[in-house]
Amino acid sequence: MQANDVWLVVPLYNEAKVIGDVVRTARTRFPKIVCVDDGSTDQSAGRADEAGAVVVRHPVNLGQGAALQTGLAYALTDPDMRYCVTYDADGQHQLADVEAMLARIRQGDVRVVFGSRFLDDRTDASLLKRLILRVAVAYTNLTTGTRLTDAHNGLRVLERSVVERLDITQNRMAHASEIVAQIGAMRFDGKQVAYAEAPVHILYTDYSKAKGQSLWNAVNILAELIWR
């Protein structure tokens, strides 16, 4: 199987409505999917399990960053794993984008591929959202020594060597910047990690909009970053 060296890591928290379909669709191309149920109070874990994902259950709610780290740690127990894809549970990512990103990383010259909503104009985000994301990415670039166009995108492809070194401790939203910061600080043979960005298309459905990050959350992200 060609995708046998890929794990989709999906942090899962109260997405019972959509997770079944998201997993079923993703399973058509990627057999290895781990959903980290972050103490959901609905049927999320059961739905993910029925749909064919491996479900790892946090005993208590810890946050999305913590769930990601758990999923990555689980994927590392598979000796066949070469790439981890971080993937959102709410169905806003496209499998075609994942495959394009995997094709990119398989070329072998980069260890990380970040998804970016701003490399083309397929993603239809509101003006305010664009502004917030721009500020967030400017701050991240400033503090981490990386050059990205979108730091708060849930879609990333990481090579095993990077996953092994990653240690996300920001349990809540600031984990996205923390991941970028840690990757920016990693050195392989004294050299910075080579990364690339790939255009991704985020589907802002009514469902994901209702759950999306608000302006207040941007304030929280900033505070968590400063006070780490």
Next chain:
Amino acid sequence: MKQLGIQALLIIGTLAISWRLLAGSGQRTQALRRIGLLVLAGFAIWSILDPGIWNRIATRVGIGRGADLILYGLVLAFFGFVVTTFRRFRQMEVRYTRLARRIALDEAPRVSDLFPSAAHAPAPDSKGTDAD
């Protein structure tokens, strides 16, 4: 111009506390905190015995009222408390997360059972996650 002195002192105090408590290594920070507590207790006893002392110190540094000086001191102490508490909670959260993750991973189905790789026996079609 007397205020300038106390203002500088208070600002330096604020910065020192936040820096010391933010960047301090465990033992030293704890020791400093305890010394600070002792000094505070000493001052408390002194001001009980000699209630005018705060007023005299305050006039000397240019504040005027002893009550104001105590208020500034309290604000500083409270700020320090907030910062240390924040840090301690953060450390606790990291530890607690590691523990919860360990439990989650220990209870998770093993990859080798779900996806026997080519080296192992031929793979079954179903993944069979029977965790219970």
